[in-house]
Amino acid sequence: DGGITQSPKYLFRKEGQNVTLSCEQNLNHDAMYWYRQDPGQGLRLIYYSQIVNDFQKGDIAEGYSVSREKKESFPLTVTSAQKNPTAFYLCASSIGGEQYFGPGTRLTVT
């Protein structure tokens, strides 16, 4: 079964801690993306990667970091520098024009 997995579904952290969100895909897609969704807002692009070992900042990259060491994996680190980290985080991959999304991770920082 091909798809995108994100883990965990829910994540809780204390303020000041870095946290890494996992994203894995077995669709053999080259491009991968990270978005965050806040209540009443659309999806905003954090980072994207078109190929292994390459990634670009999206619209709201401050306070986040990523790596792309393998085609299948695109982990996102939410650092302590991110001012409002509590949100729903979505990972996607694409080949061509359509993006396919994972189930998301709800991160709560207190």
Added chain:
Amino acid sequence: DQQVKQNSPSLSVQEGRISILNCDYTNSMFDYFLWYKKYPAEGPTFLISISSIKDKNEDGRFTVFLNKSAKHLSLHIVPSQPGDSAVYFCAASMLGTSYGKLTFGQGTILTVHP
């Protein structure tokens, strides 16, 4: 600067009737448009797309219309069903230059009443 806008935060429709969701964009370089459906606490699922060389694309109960001169697209769902109740996002991209990077609208909450 919101390049893709969905000006209606919510829409309520009776089962069996037509649902029309609207989306406006400002960037004339966008050449590919998509609609996604999203349930709470889940990832969006792709519904239907349209290229800028077309003005209509149909898939079952879903039809997307594109008016390039008005920079406007709409999604029609006929007939609407209670299971269609979800948040609908429109998205736009520049296929030739942006490697699939999508710009999303804010979403419209559709509620279909039995």
